[in-house]
Amino acid sequence: MAAMAEPRIRPKPSRFVRGRLWIQAAFLLVWLDPLALRLHNICGSVYHCYACPLALFACPVGVLANFSALHVVPFIAIGTLLVVGGVVGGFVCGWACPFGFLQDLVAKVPVPKVRLPSWTGYFRYAVLGGLVIVVPYFFGEGHPLFICRVCPAGAVEAGVPNLVREAAAGGSAAGMSALKWTILVLFALAMFVKFRPWCSLFCPLGAIFGVFNRFSAVFLRVSPKKCVQCGACRKMCPMNLAPEKQLNDLLCIRCMECTRCEAIEVKTAFSRSERADPAPAE
Amino acid sequence: MAQPGKARVRQCFRGRAARIVLAAMLVAAGAALVLYGVAVHSRTVLLKQAEPPAAEAARAIDEPEPALVREVTVGGLRRSLSGELERTYGEGETPSLCPT
Numbered sequence: 001m002a003a004m005a006e007p008r009i010r011p012k013p014s015r016f017v018r019g020r021l022w023i024q025a026a027f028l029l030v031w032l033d034p035l036a037l038r039l040h041n042i043c044g045s046v047y048h049c050y051a052c053p054l055a056l057f058a059c060p061v062g063v064l065a066n067f068s069a070l071h072v073v074p075f076i077a078i079g080t081l082l083v084v085g086g087v088v089g090g091f092v093c094g095w096a097c098p099f100g101f102l103q104d105l106v107a108k109v110p111v112p113k114v115r116l117p118s119w120t121g122y123f124r125y126a127v128l129g130g131l132v133i134v135v136p137y138f139f140g141e142g143h144p145l146f147i148c149r150v151c152p153a154g155a156v157e158a159g160v161p162n163l164v165r166e167a168a169a170g171g172s173a174a175g176m177s178a179l180k181w182t183i184l185v186l187f188a189l190a191m192f193v194k195f196r197p198w199c200s201l202f203c204p205l206g207a208i209f210g211v212f213n214r215f216s217a218v219f220l221r222v223s224p225k226k227c228v229q230c231g232a233c234r235k236m237c238p239m240n241l242a243p244e245k246q247l248n249d250l251l252c253i254r255c256m257e258c259t260r261c262e263a264i265e266v267k268t269a270f271s272r273s274e275r276a277d278p279a280p281a282e
Numbered sequence: 283m284a285q286p287g288k289a290r291v292r293q294c295f296r297g298r299a300a301r302i303v304l305a306a307m308l309v310a311a312g313a314a315l316v317l318y319g320v321a322v323h324s325r326t327v328l329l330k331q332a333e334p335p336a337a338e339a340a341r342a343i344d345e346p347e348p349a350l351v352r353e354v355t356v357g358g359l360r361r362s363l364s365g366e367l368e369r370t371y372g373e374g375e376t377p378s379l380c381p382t
Contacts, residue, residue: 041349041352070350070361075319075347081312086306217305
């Protein structure tokens, strides 16, 4: 039996990967609209509820669902997702999404994490098709399964802040529905025991960007010359993927944790491919 | 027959070129859709009268897509039973703000 090859793991992640939380925090600052511009006629590209008192852009999923309920084609939302997805694909999820950032922060709490099979991520497409497109189209925005009514991002980013604001102003603070409270509590608990529970199981925006992972101009590449099939990248992947086989998978959030392995690198469509190198002389 | 090394280079060039073309097409298509939505696309929206005289017909305006996007972020639009878009709040009123 052949001996297991030595894994080629860098002693520590690159400075860029180590600074991911800071980059996410910088993006969060932008999405929180510090200049109070409220550009809600522009469709954003991250999962940030537009009912949040501090939201710069409109949530693309909310726009898709509402336009579906109105039976209007959302050209701006689709176009925005195509442009952003075509350039960076799932990097949005791993580096710019404020809701992903929240889940990443909570995941830092040292609690044993559940690792579900990666195929469970395909449920996101059922959410995208069902709650974002079909239910709004046929039943309107008043249906209890309309995505905004069950969205935990809406509960965290809009429901709770608005509740506090109303209570502080001495208002009635009627609050969120029982369904929304239930989802909020379940989601809060899930964040401790599962890495990015919303992103990996339900997020319709992640489902859209996941499709672009295979076509985007910025992507990940594994070098067959350097890969020794040691399986170390599988242990590093928080989304429970096998990066050496599923590098630009639909479920990849491009957190780049796997790039600690020397065989995996970030490439752009314009970078010279390693596969293009002429074969070494025999 | 091409040498293996050269064949690999050619294959990769095709793959790389294909990725560049695909990504460029996605971006171009997206930009075109955004431009169309911003500059051309609009829908007629019926305005809700604050104090509607029963017999008076509802006023309608043509709203461009960016305005429609802004309206849905505040729960300001709904689809009527007749299939028309109508505002959920009257002139001088404020929308519900939270669409959920």
